[in-house]
Amino acid sequence: MNSRKFFILFIACAAMPLIAAQLSLSMGWFSQGGNNKGQFLQHEIQLLPDVTHSAPDNSVQDKFANARVHWHLVYVQAATCDQECEQALFTLQQLYAGMGRKQLKIKTLVMATQKPAQLKQFPAIAWQPEQGTAAELQNQIVIVNQRGLVLLRYPVDGNPEHMCDLARDIRTDLLRLINYDRSGA
CATH class of the missing domain: 1.20.5 (Single alpha-helices involved in coiled-coils or other helix-helix interfaces)
Known part of the structure; x- marks a missing residue:
């Protein structure tokens, strides 16, 4: 040849x-969008403060604890905590408990104007006061990265069967994000 x-x-x-x-x-x-189960946002929303650039007056222990948390599962509550809210809090608690050793990399939060009374039943979920940027995310569970940006959102409805599917979808996406995360490696 x-x-x-x-x-x-x-x-x-x-x-x-x-x-x-x-x-x-x-x-x-x-199909280009076939991997993720949640909905990507069309624009950036800074929901939480950036933990990678924390203030210098924090203690060493706080910096170490924040360095391990790379992902936040946040439920943005509507005006009052009704049955949908309780279902979402229960789902967040179950998701956190089901993550096993990967719990060290996630933190669960509820964002509301007032601390919900039902939060006593869910020890893994912390409360954070709602900011004005969360208005369009009400009644949704969102995955937030360590820089405070919302990546994926999941609309919440009160149907328990839909909440089981929603929890499965969130777990799938969150595990994929944790496994591909290289910021802590």
């Missing part, structure tokens, strides 16, 4: 996967 035939054969073999990829994208055979 002369060098000219080899070069043409080499170029054809290298171009074949690129042509196949372009064809699959243009024909719609590949």
